[in-house]
Amino acid sequence: MIGNPFAVLDRVDSTNNYAMARVNEGPVTDGATWFAMEQTAGKGQRGRQWHSAPGENIMLTTVLQPALALHQQFMLSVAIALGAYDLFSKYAGDEARIKWSNDIYWRDRKAGGILIENVLRGNIWQYAIAGIGININTPHFPENLANPVSLRQITGKTWDSVALAHELCACLQRRYSHLQAGSYQPLLQEYKNCMIRFNEPALYRKNGEIFTGVIRDVLPDGRLCLEKGNEMLQLGFGEVEFVFAK
Template identity: 30%
Template sequence: MQSTRNKLIELLAKNQHEYISGQELSEQLQVSRSAVWKHMKQLEKDGYRIEGVSNKGYRILTFPQKISENTLQWGLDTKWIGKSIIHRQITSSTQDVAHQAAIDGAPHGTVIIADEQTSGKGRMQRQWFSAANKGIWMSILLRPQIPLQTSPQLTLLCGTVLAATFEKELNVRPFIKWPNDILINEKKVAGILTEMQAEQDRIQYVVVGIGINVNQEKKDFPEEIAQKASSLKMETGTSLDLHKMIQEILKRFEKMYDQYMQAGFAFVKALWEGFGFKIGKDIIVRTMNNERKTAFLGIAEDGALLVKNDQGEKEKLYAGEIEWFKKGGVMHAW
């Protein structure tokens, strides 16, 4: 159900070029005029600029740029995702907050988002550089009723959500580098980290962490990653509205997750392979025992990498170092 504050924002937005009286707001929201005034003050704290004129009423002058629970939920037309939002101006990692929220009983679809992370997490204990107010640092708490062994499919599903959103909203051609990186022009703009808690082959909850470089410029990246990282702004030449991007991602995630729960993984696999980086091309796979060049064929139903073995047959790979990039005659992995 839409909150009183969201209804208030909607009424003000619809009447943006004229005043709407306190009495009319009170009647439409079914709250006292005093309550309307208190909601106005809270909206101002969230960054809305509201003009109040005696005998005329109220109108919105500008909408906020800063992220908050209220600004994200206004206009978010979803059934279950983002109905509960936890916002932090600064935190160690949204993954940490999400795990604690899950333990405390937060519902399926809870979204945790931060303006800045001091210890953002990537795969294999790598740190994710999370600049303040420049990107989307977000975790989604899920409580899926799926077999434990299928949980890697959620990372692949999220990858297709991000790639499809970037393609539609920004008119760019993204690729997904297995299993969890989104590339544009062979530079990383986003990553996914999926963690879960399970007992006796039963998933208690899953936390899908999403990090997206949105409005950074090259000077914003540390020197050690500046050559292989990029941002949506750098790739499109345009500064982007964080609110709109977050909402588009959440709406698409909900739609695709619901379809996945009803229809299974086949459609996700097909979408993923449509964005798959280097599918049909050679990669180098290095394991403890050997190193070989092989064709990347796609992904398996369980999320494993499919390559061609020495006999020309499909082979699943679950582990090993993969080198994706060839520069100056040398393949590079990251």
């Protein structure tokens, strides 16, 4: 069960680093989760850092042993993104969305992100180290951040981040159980239903060019099908940038 055991760390460089160290030391229980009150070097996608004041937000990592083939890695990302979306949309409302590939958005502002690091033994996917950061109580963000938002800014309320983290684990477990049961297509369809900009014209940047495109599909391997004029692009992670108004 995700969140069993659940440990709260006062201060750590990164919950993903901490979890990876535990895996490297020996066997780790499937679903073991670590929540950090403070991270000194939180990790985001593509080498970015995740910043948060102590105790304000959800910063956790869960260790999973997915019984999946390596080519199904994106489906785990789908399940984790849906679990995070389930929690956030419950309190932020129906303007919450998933941004491909696995960010949590509210309107056009980023509320959370997911970083999954894998431990492989030959062709065996031994562990997935799934880190999740969600902005809960941050009242103001640094001006250099492009478009962040917190649950507090949306609702005007302060929240118990540890209690919400436990609730997040329950949301993740529900989606993970569907994945383990082989419900790949329903999960992928629901993921697309929750996506920001799906079947809507919007601006994107690729190789320095800004253009109008329409997301038409997401393939089981994670590639984004983006319609550009009369062309259908199939794009991998990092190959296209969503352009948002400042």
